[in-house]
Amino acid sequence: xxxxxxxxxxxxxxxxxxxxxxxxxxxxxxxxxxVLVEKNPALGGRTSQLYRYFPKxxxxxxxxxxxxxxxxxxxxxxxxxxxxxxxxxGSTGNYTVSVKVKPRYVNENCTACGECERAxxxxxxxxxxxxLGQHKAAFLPNAMAYPQRFVLDPSIIGTPxxxxxxxxxxxxxxxxxxxxxxIEVKAGAVIWATGWQPYDAAKIQPYGYGRFKNxxxxxxxxxxxDIHGPTGGKILRPSDGKEAxxxxxxxxxxxxDENHLRHCSRICCMASLKQTHYVRxxxxxxxxxxxxxxxxxxxDRFEDFYQKVQADPTVTFIKSKVAKITEDESGNPVCWGVxxxxxxxxxxxxxxxxxxxxxxxxxxxxxxPGHIASDSSGxxxxxxxxxxxxxxxxxxxxxxxxxxVQSATAAALRAIQVVNKVAKAEA
Amino acid sequence: xxxxTAVADKYRNNFLKEIEEQVExxxxxxxxxxxxxxxxxxxxxxxSAWEHPPxxxxxxxxxxxxxxxLTSTSMWNCTSCxxxxxxxxxxxxxxHIMHGIAEYAHRIGKAPKMQATRFFSVLxxxxxxxxxxxxxxxxxxxxxxxxxFVQGVKNGLAMQSVAIGLIKAGRLNPLELFGGHKCKDxxxxxxxLAKAYEIxxxxxxxxxxx
Numbered sequence: 046x047x048x049x050x051x052x053x054x055x056x057x058x059x060x061x062x063x064x065x066x067x068x069x070x071x072x073x074x075x076x077x078x079x080v081l082v083e084k085n086p087a088l089g090g091r092t093s094q095l096y097r098y099f100p101k102x103x104x105x106x107x108x109x110x111x112x113x114x115x116x117x118x119x120x121x122x123x124x125x126x127x128x129x130x131x132x133x134x135g136s137t138g139n140y141t142v143s144v145k146v147k148p149r150y151v152n153e154n155c156t157a158c159g160e161c162e163r164a165x166x167x168x169x170x171x172x173x174x175x176x177l178g179q180h181k182a183a184f185l186p187n188a189m190a191y192p193q194r195f196v197l198d199p200s201i202i203g204t205p206x207x208x209x210x211x212x213x214x215x216x217x218x219x220x221x222x223x224x225x226x227x228i229e230v231k232a233g234a235v236i237w238a239t240g241w242q243p244y245d246a247a248k249i250q251p252y253g254y255g256r257f258k259n260x261x262x263x264x265x266x267x268x269x270x271d272i273h274g275p276t277g278g279k280i281l282r283p284s285d286g287k288e289a290x291x292x293x294x295x296x297x298x299x300x301x302d303e304n305h306l307r308h309c310s311r312i313c314c315m316a317s318l319k320q321t322h323y324v325r326x327x328x329x330x331x332x333x334x335x336x337x338x339x340x341x342x343x344x345d346r347f348e349d350f351y352q353k354v355q356a357d358p359t360v361t362f363i364k365s366k367v368a369k370i371t372e373d374e375s376g377n378p379v380c381w382g383v384x385x386x387x388x389x390x391x392x393x394x395x396x397x398x399x400x401x402x403x404x405x406x407x408x409x410x411x412x413x414p415g416h417i418a419s420d421s422s423g424x425x426x427x428x429x430x431x432x433x434x435x436x437x438x439x440x441x442x443x444x445x446x447x448x449x450v451q452s453a454t455a456a457a458l459r460a461i462q463v464v465n466k467v468a469k470a471e472a
Numbered sequence: 473x474x475x476x477t478a479v480a481d482k483y484r485n486n487f488l489k490e491i492e493e494q495v496e497x498x499x500x501x502x503x504x505x506x507x508x509x510x511x512x513x514x515x516x517x518x519x520s521a522w523e524h525p526p527x528x529x530x531x532x533x534x535x536x537x538x539x540x541x542l543t544s545t546s547m548w549n550c551t552s553c554x555x556x557x558x559x560x561x562x563x564x565x566x567x568h569i570m571h572g573i574a575e576y577a578h579r580i581g582k583a584p585k586m587q588a589t590r591f592f593s594v595l596x597x598x599x600x601x602x603x604x605x606x607x608x609x610x611x612x613x614x615x616x617x618x619x620x621f622v623q624g625v626k627n628g629l630a631m632q633s634v635a636i637g638l639i640k641a642g643r644l645n646p647l648e649l650f651g652g653h654k655c656k657d658x659x660x661x662x663x664x665l666a667k668a669y670e671i672x673x674x675x676x677x678x679x680x681x682x
């Protein structure tokens with residue numbers, strides 16, 4: 046699986062989320078050879094972990110399915126999963142990239158029949174569900190996973206559990222001797238599309254994330270609403286499994302804050318407005334949402350979405366950044382603050398508090414091999430000094446899916462221009 | 473002046489400019505984004521001590537409400553816990569601005585005379601600069617009689633047992649009422665303070681004159 050004929054006319058795309066997939070496909074569909082490197086065992090990134098998209102509230106499975114079809118039908122894209130870039134050498138038009146590929150312990154023979162999963166008993170945390178639940182140590186990363194192949198968790202290798210999985214497989218797909226390897230890939234241009242991570246909410250000390258079970262993040266709330274999530278699509282609060290009908294959304298949890306993230310994460314307002322729909326959908330009777338905000342930034346043409354939510358009698362807007370959260374004796378999180386419209390103090394209990402956490406670039410703090418210019422928040426900036434390493438999607442800015450795709454297409458075009466020059470010089 | 477600052481300048485009324493020029497760190501007022509975290513984080517907040525919490529004061533300044541702001545008792549209630557500065561998402565030095573507004577209101581004679589914090593501050597300053605030493609007996613008596621003679625006697629009687637205890641323990645000397653202890657160079661310290669006060673007065677007058 047690791048033999049690739051990559052030349053300096055190849056484009057390497059780092060990150061297989063919506064931006065990376067888009068950049069890879071756009072480039073491949075113009076006839077370029079692409080290597081797509083993804084660190085997780087399946088493509089799709091954070092988009093695949095959403096329950097629904099805004100503004101049309103369709104499921105991301107739909108958008109991903111289109112991209113996966115394009116991918117399956119295109120021989121020019123080579124996908125490497127469980128792979129991370131460990132070094133970049135060279136310059137524009139002539140890069141050599143080292144890629145570390147972790148063992149999956151399952152080869153191409155896998156039919157995703159699920160026998161190994163049934164044979165294995167060990168449970169491990171499920172990062173696809175933000176560790177809200179667990180799955181078997183032999184698992185399919187998610188229902189739509191591409192490649193549609195199982196993975197063995199490294200923790201069971203060398204134990205009888207791994208042997209059980211191997212014995213259960215009728216297709217000889219389990220290979221316990223796989224080892225981590227580092228391969229070298231030639232590329233003319235590199236697209237860096239490593240996306241984002243939710244800001245660590247535990248750092249916002251007064252909100253008690255990590256101390257109070259019923260204070261969760263917006264990305265975790267997506268998993269609660271999803272039928273493939275840990276609760277089977279029911280909005281149940283973590284402390285006691287009670288239905289969370291009275292949900293508070295706290296905006297700018299980490300964003301627009303000099304003590305946390307300096308930038309506006311741009312998607313959180315729309316995400317919370319969208320999530321009020323989940324509350325109404327799951328609890329047609331008695332569902333209630335409260336949005337605490339500084340100002341609602343329904344970016345661009347989404348103002349009508351905001352107005353529709355405003356007209357919803359089950360949604361209350363309170364213009365205030367919550368100052369602190371405490372917990373009452375029944376485990377309800379209690380929001381404290383001052384409503385800046387009228388300057389009234391409030392102390393309000395809810396069933397569940399959802400922190401609309403900010404977007405932190407995944408590249409922040411990590412050392413991208415080679416020189417990359419980034420802004421004060423750690424997002425990659427377009428800079429001639431970057432050579433032919435181009436940022437795409439949320440690695441470059443806080444973007445929603447729509448804008449991430451636009452950004453990825455732009456990056457693909459830049460990369461195509463570089464490899465076209467290389468091709469001309471060689472012709 | 474860039475086009476941007478020219479447009480922004482239209483929104484800076486005279487009172488906001490006055491605060492920016494006269495109040496310590498007053499130029500931060502325009503940075504407030506009205507999120508309300510300062511007020512929510514204030515330890516006095518949920519005792520309704522503040523008539524106008526900090527972000528409301530900032531908005532009132534930006535709305536040009538000069539009389540309401542300067543005669544308000546609100547900023548005098550600040551306990552200097554610094555919670556608001558720590559929590560402010562824009563790192564606005566709110567505590568310092570509260571003290572700055574209070575000081576300015578006092579300087580130009582707008583501060584409410586009988587507001588307890590202001591009353592005590594004036595009393596304390598006079599008390600300690602007079603002899604160079606704090607006279608605790610005179611200070612507490614001064615505070616007891618703040619609201620009139622009858623109330624002062626009542627306060628004194630209420631604190632009687634504490635006072636007797638302090639005298640017995642040698643922590644309170646009744647003779648302090650007559651003059652009291654002093655520092656070595658009483659004249660020198662007064663001259664030094666007078667000089668410092670003069671320097672500050674000249675500096676602030678120059679600022680006021682623009």
